[in-house]
Amino acid sequence: MKKFKNGVSIFYLAIIFLFLYAPILVLIGLSFNNSMSRTVWGGFTFQWYASMTQNDSIIDALGTTLRISIFSSILATILGTAAAVGICAMKKRNAQIMLGATNIPLLNADIVTGISMMLLITRFTHLGEASVMVSHIVFSVPYVIFNVMPRMQQMNASCYEAALDLGASPVYAFYKVVWPELIPGVLSGFLMALTMSLDDFTITYFTKGAGVNTLSTMLYTELRKGIQPELYALSTVLFLLAFGMLFLMNVKKEPNQNRKEAKA
Amino acid sequence: MELIKLENVSKSYDGTLVLDELDLTVNENEFVTLLGPSGCGKTTTLRIIGGFESPDSGRVFFSGNDITTISPNHRHINTVFQKYALFPHMTVAENIAFGLKLKKKSQNYINDKISYALKLVNMDGYENRDTTSLSGGQQQRIAIARAIVNEPKVLLLDEPLGALDLKLRQSMQYELMRLKSELGITFIYVTHDQEEALTMSDKIVVMNQGYIQQIGSPEDIYNEPENAFVADFIGESNILEGIMLEDKLVSILGVKVPCVDVGFGNHKPVDVVIRPEDVELKEPGKGFMDGTITGCVFKGVHYEYDVMCGDYEWLVHTTEYFEVGKKVSLNVIPFNIQIMNKPESEDEEAMKEDE
Ligand SMILES: Nc1ncnc2c1ncn2[C@@H]1O[C@H](COP(=O)(O)OP(=O)(O)OP(=O)(O)O)[C@@H](O)[C@H]1O
Ligand SMILES: [Mg+2]
Numbered sequence: 001m002k003k004f005k006n007g008v009s010i011f012y013l014a015i016i017f018l019f020l021y022a023p024i025l026v027l028i029g030l031s032f033n034n035s036m037s038r039t040v041w042g043g044f045t046f047q048w049y050a051s052m053t054q055n056d057s058i059i060d061a062l063g064t065t066l067r068i069s070i071f072s073s074i075l076a077t078i079l080g081t082a083a084a085v086g087i088c089a090m091k092k093r094n095a096q097i098m099l100g101a102t103n104i105p106l107l108n109a110d111i112v113t114g115i116s117m118m119l120l121i122t123r124f125t126h127l128g129e130a131s132v133m134v135s136h137i138v139f140s141v142p143y144v145i146f147n148v149m150p151r152m153q154q155m156n157a158s159c160y161e162a163a164l165d166l167g168a169s170p171v172y173a174f175y176k177v178v179w180p181e182l183i184p185g186v187l188s189g190f191l192m193a194l195t196m197s198l199d200d201f202t203i204t205y206f207t208k209g210a211g212v213n214t215l216s217t218m219l220y221t222e223l224r225k226g227i228q229p230e231l232y233a234l235s236t237v238l239f240l241l242a243f244g245m246l247f248l249m250n251v252k253k254e255p256n257q258n259r260k261e262a263k264a
Numbered sequence: 265m266e267l268i269k270l271e272n273v274s275k276s277y278d279g280t281l282v283l284d285e286l287d288l289t290v291n292e293n294e295f296v297t298l299l300g301p302s303g304c305g306k307t308t309t310l311r312i313i314g315g316f317e318s319p320d321s322g323r324v325f326f327s328g329n330d331i332t333t334i335s336p337n338h339r340h341i342n343t344v345f346q347k348y349a350l351f352p353h354m355t356v357a358e359n360i361a362f363g364l365k366l367k368k369k370s371q372n373y374i375n376d377k378i379s380y381a382l383k384l385v386n387m388d389g390y391e392n393r394d395t396t397s398l399s400g401g402q403q404q405r406i407a408i409a410r411a412i413v414n415e416p417k418v419l420l421l422d423e424p425l426g427a428l429d430l431k432l433r434q435s436m437q438y439e440l441m442r443l444k445s446e447l448g449i450t451f452i453y454v455t456h457d458q459e460e461a462l463t464m465s466d467k468i469v470v471m472n473q474g475y476i477q478q479i480g481s482p483e484d485i486y487n488e489p490e491n492a493f494v495a496d497f498i499g500e501s502n503i504l505e506g507i508m509l510e511d512k513l514v515s516i517l518g519v520k521v522p523c524v525d526v527g528f529g530n531h532k533p534v535d536v537v538i539r540p541e542d543v544e545l546k547e548p549g550k551g552f553m554d555g556t557i558t559g560c561v562f563k564g565v566h567y568e569y570d571v572m573c574g575d576y577e578w579l580v581h582t583t584e585y586f587e588v589g590k591k592v593s594l595n596v597i598p599f600n601i602q603i604m605n606k607p608e609s610e611d612e613e614a615m616k617e618d619e
Contacts, residue, residue, distance in 0.1 A: 155352075156347055156348075156349055156352075158345045158346075158347055158349035159349045159350075159351055159352070161314075161316050161336065161343075161345070161349065162343070162345060162349040162350075162351070162410075163351070163362070164315075164316075164335070164336040164337045165314060165316075165336050165337070165341075165342055165343045165411075166337075166342065166362050166363035166366060166410070166411075166414065167337050167363055167366040167367065167414075168337055168362075168366055169337055170335075170337075172366075173337075176351075176362075177351050180353045181352065181353065
């Protein structure tokens with residue numbers, strides 16, 4: 001009976017994973033298929049990866065994507081961390097209002113954020129790479145705040161006071177006592193902002209203006225022209241990038257916890 | 265010499281008055297204890313002296329200089345926080361060295377100080393331990409070590425022995441008292457343990473709801489409480505309503521009893537405090553009031569009796585054994601009867617009713 005139960009639960013788990021990952025596995029498979037057809041297996045090849053790197057529009061889009069996501073996530077991390085520290089110093093009521101306000105961009109539909117950013121930016125200047133960066137900062141900041149806030153709240157508030165008490169200036173006390181406690185939250189907030197920015201399609205699409213393409217918007221326009229196997233290769237790379245990032249985020253947490261437990 | 269002075273300090277949080285025009289003077293090399301029930305404003309007073317909270321009105325002086333607006337890092341004061349506040353990502357040694365490094369002391373000096381301080385708090389060998397792996401009592405002791413290595417003029421301690429067991433607490437009490445006399449540090453100490461306050465202090469400040477009820481030496485506070493709150497808070501007491509008939513004669517529960525207090529006027533209502541250990545139990549008719557023993561608890565050093573006289577139940581401590589139900593007589597020598605003025609203002613009345 002127990003064996004049967006076990007069998008069922010393993011089967012169930014297998015089905016879930018199959019449904020989740022089958023489409024991606026098919027995509028990865030096709031990226032190595034030496035045939036233009038989606039239904040015929042023409043042997044294994046790296047050809048599409050090679051031609052992908054020769055494709056100017058792909059390389060351009062990759063550069064744009066990296067520039068936008070790295071720049072926007074660094075800035076969002078700085079702004080978000082400062083905001084989290086500030087919110088924690090606020091009175092309880094004001095802090096709640098601020099947190100509510102930062103929640104809205106998270107819950108808001110991407111398309112609404114995208115269109116409103118576009119309207120706002122075109123009101124003052126024209127769209128381009130910079131406007132995409134600004135929009136990405138806008139939607140990444142809340143992720144950073146929500147990663148840093150718990151670290152702030154966990155910290156014993158009198159630690160900072162204790163540092164002042166022992167003669168540290170406020171800046172030194174923050175750097176020596178508060179900052180080390182925040183680092184894990186700041187890092188995971190940064191990685192999250194980076195992932196969100198790399199992933200984003202909708203908001204980028206509305207704020208990019210003519211001629212600017214990130215990987216996701218480029219994929220979209222290319223797909224409309226007809227599917228090239230190179231795009232399978234590109235999608236595979238994007239997937240692996242996201243997967244790697246996720247992996248990094250989880251690994252980052254592990255050793256820290258292990259260390260604590262080992263010492264306890 | 266006067267070292268710290270609070271002048272008319274008031275503080276309120278969200279409209280609630282926590283400290284009301286507090287005046288307090290602390291002399292150099294004095295051990296002053298703030299004593300009072302939870303929430304009476306002890307921590308707030310300490311935080312104002314440390315500079316972590318600024319008073320709504322009033323001034324704070326240090327050696328005669330106004331330091332009301334000086335930030336904590338520029339005050340020659342160190343604090344042992346109620347919640348330890350050790351730096352979690354630093355080892356024990358790094359925690360203790362924090363203040364010394366800021367003062368640019370040599371590494372040798374710092375190492376000496378660390379081992380000296382750890383020995384003092386009974387924790388040598390813990391230099392490289394992670395602070396998060398220590399027990400509450402150990403963290404508390406490291407917090408004390410971290411403060412004293414800086415040899416501050418004034419050390420503020422907020423219930424620093426709260427998490428320790430009785431034995432360790434007593435030995436730390438003696439260590440702290442020794443430190444005070446050796447290093448010449450002025451201690452301002454917060455506790456709600458009246459025994460600790462009586463043992464350690466040169467001066468006790470009894471607080472309730474943001475008011476100072478009485479300031480005095482432990483003996484003064486214990487033997488001559490100024491009002492019913494102090495008497496009740498410091499040790500167990502029989503607190504009765506009485507009428508001062510004339511100088512040196514008070515009426516308690518309808519019985520005229522001689523006492524030594526003068527100057528309360530004639531036929532004035534007063535509060536009377538009699539400590540349980542000051543009541544003698546005698547054969548019926550031999551004391552000033554007869555009653556029946558209704559309860560008896562063995563307390564180690566003495567027995568604790570409840571004695572019913574009319575409708576007042578007396579608390580009596582004595583080493584003699586009496587059976588429950590036995591008729592006895594109470595006797596108190598005049599010197600041990602403490603007369604106190606009844607609270608006059610409405611504020612004080614309200615305080616009394618809260619108790
Ligand atoms: N930051 C704050 N915001 C609002 N109210 C506060 C704040 N700090 C203290 N209080 C209030 O002020 C009053 C006095 O607090 P305080 O911490 O001084 O008490 P305490 O005498 O130290 O008590 P305990 O023995 O429990 O530590 C309490 O009623 C408390 O709720
Ligand atoms: Mg307190």
